[in-house]
Every structure is written in C-alpha cells, then in structure tokens.
Amino acid sequence: MKNKLANLSALLLLSPMGLLAQDNKHMTLEEIIHLAANQSVEAKSADTKILGRQLEVETAKSKQLPDAKLSGQYMAMTTPNVNLKLALGEGGSAPDIAANQLWLGQASVSMPIYTGGRIKGGIDIAKDVLKAEEYNAVASKEQLAIRAVNLYLSLYKAQQTNLLIAENIKQSEQRVSDFKAMLDNGLIARNDLLKAELQLSNYQVSLQEAQKNIKVLNYQLANFLKIDEDTQLDQINLGEVTGVDLGLKASYDAAKTSRSDLKSMES
Template identity: 35%
Template sequence: MNQTFKKAGYLFAAVSFPALLWAQQPTKNLSLNEAIELGLGHSKKLMLSDAAIEQAEASLTEAKDAKLPDLKVSGAYLYLAQPHLNIKLDLGGNSDSDDGSSSDDGSSSSSEMPKVHQAVYGMVSASLPLYAGGKINNSIKSAEYITKATKLDAENDKEGVVQNIISAYYNLYKADAQLKLVNENLRTAEQRVRDFSNLEANGIIARNDLMKAELQQSDMELAVLDAENNRKITNFNFNLLLGLEDSTQIIIDTNAVGTPAQIEGLADLVGMAKSNRFDYLATVERSQAALYNTKVVQGNKLPTVALTGGYMAADIPNALSAYNIVNVGVGVSYDLGALYKNKSKERSAKTQEKILDIRRQQLEDDIQTEIFQAYNDYNHQLKRLDVLQKAIEQAEENYRIVKNKYDNALATATDLFDADVAQLQARINYANAKADAAVAYNKIYETVGVLNKKVHNIHQAQ
C-alpha cells in the first residue's frame, strides 16, 4: 500500500513540476506600445543602422577637412665623418707655380678647412587649397546627400522593426487565445465524461458513447499540450526580439485587438508614400549624391591652385648657420593626363546616375504594388471577420440543435462531438482572424512609411 502511494506521489511530482516551474517564472505585463519601445531599443538591425550613420558622418567630416590647410613638419640630425678634401681655387688671379710658392708675407696660400662633424636642419611647410576644380565643394555636397540617405535608411529599418514587433505581439495574442479556448473545451470534455459515466452506470447510454467522450477528452488534452508548447515557443521568440530574459512570461493586453479601423483610399495612400517612404526618399538623396560625384570626377580635368608657405632653419657647427628662411607663394598644378584618362571615370559616374534613376523608378512601381497588396489584404481580412463571425453563430446554433437531438436520442454521440469540435474551431479561427486583421492594418502604414509615426501618435494620445 505504501509503495502504491509512493508511485502516485512520484507521478504527481513529475506532472506538476513543469507547471510549477512555469508558474514561478518572472512575468511582465506588456502593452503593444511598451513592446515597440523595448524592441526598438534592443534591435541589432537598428544598431547597425546607427553605426552606418556614424560612418557616413565621418566621411562627411573627412570631405570638409579637405578645405583645411596641409601642414607638414620635418627635420633631421646628421653625424658627419671627417671628410678628406682637396680643393684648388684661384681666388687672387695669381699664376704662381704649381709647387705652391709662398705669399709675400710668407704665409701658406692654402687655408685650413673647418672641422664639420654634425648638421641639424628643420622645415615647416603649409599649403592651403584655393581652387581644386570644384572637387572639394562637390565632394562635400555628395557626402551630405549620402549622410541624409543613410539616416533615411535607418528610419526605413525602424519601420520594418516596428512591424515585426507588432506581428510578434499578435502572434502571442493568437497563442493565448487558442490556449484559452482549448482549455475551456477541455473542461467541457471533462464534465461530459463525468456526466456520461453517471449515465452509463445507470444504463441510460451505451458504453461506446462513454468511450467516445473519453476519447474526445484525450484529444482535448493533446490540443492543450500543443497550445501550451506553441505559447512557450512564441513567448521565447518574443523575449529574444525585445531583449528580455528567456524565462520571462509575457502577459499581453487582451484588448490590443480592437474594432477594425477605417483606412484612407488607395490613391491617397500611394500619394502619402511618395513623401513618406524612407527608402524612396533615400534613393532620391543618393541620386543627388551621384550627380555631385560626377562633378567631382569632371573636376579632375581642371587645374588646382594653392597658397603655399614655409619656414626653414639649419645649423652646421663651424661651417654654416641659417635661420628665418621664410617663403610664401602660389602653386599651380595641372594634370594633363586627366584630359585623356578621365573619360572612363566620367562614363562610370554617369552610369551610376542612370542606375540610381532606374532604381528610383522601379521602387515607385514596387511601392504601388506593396500598397495595393496590403490594402486588399486588409479588406480581405475584414471580410473574413464577417464570415467567421457568422460561422461562430452557425456553429453555436448547430451545437445547440445537435445537443437537443442527442438528449432526445435523435443524434449520435459522434454527431455531438463533431458539433463541439466545429464550434471550437470556429472560435479559434475568429480569434486568429482578429489578430491577422490588426497586423494587416499596420502593414498598410508600413508600406506608406508612417507606421512608427502613427504608433507614436497613438501612444501620445493615450
């Protein structure tokens, strides 16, 4: 007897421990707007976008630095070995004999060379560009447009991240709704088994009907296990997306799925996209950058003019000292080779302009396609909601009729269970459709480029 109780205790612990462990996990109540804020702050994609902006701004600063003067400092210290020199100079115009006669005062005509063992010199040179064929200013303009485009890319990435968070949030909503409904059906199935057991014990129904009820209960238990597993996986993925601990159990706002909202007309949405789609605006900025880059390349054929200046000092002990050697001037440089080497570079730059213009046109077509698909998908989801609402009413009425027939021995237990399953499936389908409609609604504004702005405005209104 004690052994039986021990086995029962072990079985209870094995079954209850996972549920107890799940119950002890940290929970977090999370509204949709809170989820979006967390997701935006944790997104690796947006971190990469920020890094790209920093890189573009650094390139812009580098382009502006080309306007600053170049300043170079150089110097050297040299050790010199004693040289052997034999210098013969006729400084006085005398034509004395080659054997080296003495001067009138008796001194030797050769002079002793100074002993030089070291030399030191230093130089400072500066150059300020006055004219570079417009390359400096055009490079700055090109870098400015690239920086703007990179920032617009980041905003476009943000739109996609917000939509992903919304989709994940409603996936969790669907998982919760399904788990709730199958749990309710499981409780109904358990109660039915108890009722059928009493009826079968009193000989009112056949043993076969009780077995069918027990089989349906087992099916519901499996459905609950599947729903719980789906909920855990969805919750885990959402934690990763938001940067929360893996074990955090997220509790979402069940009122997040409200009444379907009205949207603007298709033509209005397309018009909004041209002034709000960040990827389209970024393409326009890159086209401008390419235009100025072409001007930079064309500037290679023009001369460059720079203001130059320098300072030099040198000291050779026992021989020479030179200080305050200052020079100021204007330097001109003209690369004649660019007249025939630059043609291919100009052609490449012009081709890049053409490519970006075609991409812009292609993006315009893609935007219209995306908006059309999102617009029609949302309207499709609204129609599905109407149909599924009627399906719930039909399934509930069908179950009521079949239940009444079964109670009067006019329908089989199989008919009753089929009607019950149909009722459950109709409710699950409707809950999923509500979430899908909410995702489709937000998808429209992502394709227009105002999703983040719209969510932010809603958050402020709340």
C-alpha cells in the same frame, strides 16, 4: 505505498529544486516596438551605417582645411678627448671642436585655392549619401517594428487559443463525468461515452500543440528583441494598446508623407 509516492512527488514539485527557472515578463506593444527598433541586430547595423556615413561627411569637409606639415632632424656627435702628448711648438694648441650638434627643421602649409568645385561637390555627395542612409535606417526600423508586431500578435493568438482549449477541456471533462453517471444509470449507450472521451483526448492533444506554439513564439520574439531567451511573456492584453489610429484615411495620408523608403530612393 502509492500515497507516499504521491506525497513525495508533490513535495518535489513544490520545492525550489522542482521549479523551472523562467523569467516571466509583462511587455506592452510599445515596449516591443521600441526594442525592435533599437536592440535588434538589424537596428544596430543601421545605426552603425549612419555613423560611417557621418564620418565620410567629416572626412569630405576636412579636405577644405589647410594641410600643414612639420618635420625636423637632430644629430649629435660626441667630442673625443684625446691627448697624444705631442710637442706642438710654441703657441700651438689642439683645435677645440665644440660644435657637436645639428638641428634641421622644415615646415610647410598648403591651402586649396581652387579645385574645380571637387571639394564642395564631394561634401554635397557625402551629405546626400548620409541622408539616404538615414532614410534607409528609418525604413528598416519600420520593417523591424512590423515584424515584432506580427510576432507579438501571433503570440497573443496562441495564448488565446490556449485559454480557449483549456476551457473546452474543463467542459469536456465535466461532460465525460456526467456521461459516466448517465451510463451507470442506463440512460445512454457506451458509444456516447466513448465519443465524449475521444473528444476530450483531442482537446488535450490540441492543448499540448498550443503550449508548444507559445514556447516557440516566445523564443522567436525574445531572440529577435535580443532579450533573455528564457523570458516568458505574461498573458498579453491588447486593451493596453493606446495611440493606434485604425482609420484607413489617416493611415493612407500618413503613408504618403512618411514613406522613408521612398525618400531614400529620392535622395
């Protein structure tokens, strides 16, 4: 009976119904940074703000264009056809009212000649605000990229911890098996076996915590990047990371010339 139940459980696990639908995906660090800077809610909000500032610049420029207005009216009256059959005398006739339509039109054009530089000043201010907003967007996306990299590296650490604990479990299981054989032969005390079994149990608990941590970080990263929340990232390989300059001097020089947050405050 036990063998039948075991076989049935194995069939259920191997069948499509017994498999959990998970979207395993391989993503590099470059892809993570790109998604963070373009797909996240904060990135789209920054792009929307830039679009709004661009519209403000166009509105400020439109104030220096001529302002033309055109208006018109049209009225029409029906001409009554009334025959009272009254004698009007010789040569008399009913008046002919043919003018039953009226058109009125008016056009005006106003051109700003001199406004004390307010229009040009408004355009310059709008451009400066746009430039500051663009620098703000770059600085915000840099922070988003940093958050994404931190999540990515945290997931990498969790995956490596999971692999390490799994390897420790294999070694601990082998040790427990060896201790059982040694106990049967009277080579060790039972307490030694109990200690080995306790260590194995601790490793198994740690493995569950590591796997739980991986799921949490997977969810946080997927939610941050606005991809499917069921996405499970494959084992991360940091050897694929290219184009990263670890030199402190180069990083310092780049920071001095590309600090978008400082440029935003200067604008």
